[in-house]
Amino acid sequence: MKKSKIITIVAFVLFYAAIIFFAAPNLNPLYSDGLVFWGIVIASIVIAIFAYGGASKLSGSYIKGTFFSFKKSNLILIIVAVAPWIILVAVNIFSIPFFHPSRYRDQMPQPESRKFTSDLQPLDVSQLPIVDADLAYKLADKKLGEKPALGSQVTLGTPTIQRVNGKLVWVVPLEHSGFFKWLSSMSGTPGYIVVSATDPRDVSYKENYKIKYQPRAYLFDKLERHARLDGGLFTGLTDYSFELDDTGRPYWVVTTYKNLLGFSMPEATGALIIDAQTGKTRRYSISNMPDWVDRVQPQSFIMRQLNNRGEYIHGVWNFSNKDKFETSDGSIIVYNNGRCYLFTGITSVGEDESAVGFVMVDMVTKKPYLYEIGGATEYAAQKSAEGKVQHLKYTASYPIITNVNGEPTYCMTLKDNAGLIKQYAFVSVKDYTTVGTGETITAALDDFNHKIRENSSGNLEETKSLKQTVKGTISRFAAESQNGSTVYKFTLTEKSGLLFTAAYDVSNQLALTKEGDKVSFTCEKESENIYKVSSFTNETLSSGTPSK
Known part of the structure; x- marks a missing residue:
């Protein structure tokens, strides 16, 4: 073999080895x-x-035509070169839904119908995830800014919502801000920031862990390259998610998947x-x-x-759109009974403002649950809430179902132009014109309940009659912080077994009240x-008489 050919072969091997290393492609030809x-x-x-003229020197008969002639060996080489591309096009064409509508339809199992109240527990205002991804990023950036030396070395990664030891939080990894920053800190960036999803004031920096493998690292430390070379060379990989175990140790969860039909219908199989x-x-x-x-499920x-x-509930020839449905414009991650779900509305094809139900899909097992509840879509609820405070020009966050x-009921935050929470809103799913707003969750919920009673009675005086006037002696009194505001809770000696709650803005006297006071x-x-x-x-305060 000539020296030039040896050099060429070595060059080819090194070139494609470099591609595999730097681009980290999937080497399995069963994926596109x-x-x-x-x-x-x-x-x-x-x-x-x-x-190099290798084919022309090969022995073999010629194939003659009107304008050309070449050896069969050349033809074979051409066929070999174009075969992968012909296969790619052919498989993609014959994998389209037109030929397999039932397989596309049934990839998502038939959702299990459930009653709304049997699954979702009554509202606990202290556990509402009022902090969304944008606000979590801003709060993490503010925390990072408290450490100027650290802020010049790292940048924030993508926030991921998750439950850690029963607490709902956003976790934001610290990542290298450039090549030279990585070169000077090859042991990894110093930790991550945890932002409570229920309390914007609860933000903490965890520096006990080094994030060595990450998307903004280089060479063997780069996350995608490490995942591909360490067990994923012939596997479909997607959805790199930063998660903590119950001890706070950081991991990357990378979804593995396979195609169920040609190069189509990707299905999650597990995770690295x-x-x-x-x-x-x-x-x-x-x-x-x-x-x-x-x-696990992307x-x-x-x-x-x-x-x-x-789309394919009755095949591809359903021109009348019978029983067709589609998801609403958006989705959100929610937690219920310790499980993570994707939540989205379902609307009939052609309907813009009306939902026919809602779907919750388990983000690990992909088991779907359907709640057939007619009402407003998430988008319509957002617009209704914004209309309530249109003079303030607040924008509504993506709604959470409660x-x-x-x-x-939809719950959402109302933010100013800086992205900071200014108010809260509750919107009825069944009647999105029923909106309650307030500067605290408790106040917004009170306003919402008031609107519900007004609508149900149709008479404000009748609504007022539902209120009770109570007098008694405070037996126990305590204050609790909920979502950045104070809620007072107390019991009365005369009303044993009953608990009374009051938002801080109900009365200035609440902060001065103590056990034994007459109220x-x-x-x-x-x-x-x-x-x-x-x-x-x-x-007691009003009369000036001290409590015993």
């Missing part, structure tokens, strides 16, 4: 990106053979779990996933499969044995 890679490799080898500090990688199937992992997979189920007294107030029943106070007078 893997087939493209091998198509390029084969085509370049064939071109090199022709360039990569220790962000050591790079140790373990592969798990969905059935044996660690309990602390919240999400959000894009679920939304696509839900829409396919609605259970208020057994009724499905009078108006209240309404909120739930069993719990009453919401709407006005409050401390008669």
Whole structure:
């Protein structure tokens, strides 16, 4: 073999080794990106053979035509070079929904119908995830700004919502801000920032862990390259999610997937779990996933499969759109009974403002649940809430579905131009003209409940009659912080077994009240044995008589 050919072969090997290292492609030809890679490799080898005249020197008969003649060996090389591309096009064409509508429809299982109140527990205002991804990023950036030396070395990664030891939080990894910053800190960036999803004031910086493997690292530390080379060379990989185990140790959860039909219908099969500090990688199937992992199913997979189920519910020839449905414009991650779900509205095809139900899909097992509740879409609820405060020009966050007294209700924050929470809003799913707003969650909920009673009675005087006037002696009194505001809770000696709650803005006298004081107030029943106070007078303070 000539020296020039040896050099060429070595150059080819080194070139494609460099591509594999730097681009980290999928090498499995059963995936479209893997087939493209091998198509390029084969085509370049064939071109090199022709360039060196290797094919023309091969023995074999000629194929003669009117204007040309060449050896069969040349024809074989050409066929080999174009075969991957022909396969790619053919497989993509014959995998379209037109030929397999039932397979596209059934990739998402038939949702299990459930009653709304049987799943979602009554509203707990202290556990509402009022902090969204944008606000979490701003709060994390503010915390990072408190450490100027650190802020010049790192940048914030993508916030991920998750439940850690029963607490709902956003976790934001610190990542390298450039090549030279990585070069000077190859042991990793110093930790991550945790932002409470329920309290904007609860932000903490955790520096006990080094994030060595991350998207903004280089060479072998780069997350995508490490995942591909350490167990994922021939596997579909997607959706890199930063999660903590119950001890606070950081990991990257990378979804593995396969195609169910040609290069189409991707289906999650499990995950690679990569220790962000050591790079140790373990592969798990969905059935044996660690309990602390919240999400395996990519959000894009679920939304696509839900829409396919609605589009092909009666095949491809359903020109009348019978029973067709589609997801609403958006989705959100919610937690219920310790499980992580994707939540989205379902609308009939052609309807813009009306939802026919809602779907919750388990983000690990992909088990779907359907709640057939007619009402407003998330978008319509947002616009209704913004209309309530249009003079303030606040914008509504994406709504969270909640259970208020057994009724499905949207809850959202109202933000100013700086993205800061200024008010809260509750909007009825069944009637999106019923809107309650307030500067605290408690105040907004009170306003919403008031509007509900007005609408149900049709008479304000009748609504007022539902309120009770109570007098008694404080037996126990305490204050509790909920979502950045104070709520007072107390019991009366004369009303044993009943709990009364009052927002801080009900009366200035609440902060001065103590056990033994004589009080009078108006209240309404909120739930069993719990009453919401709407006005409050401390008669001991008003009379100047000290309590015993």
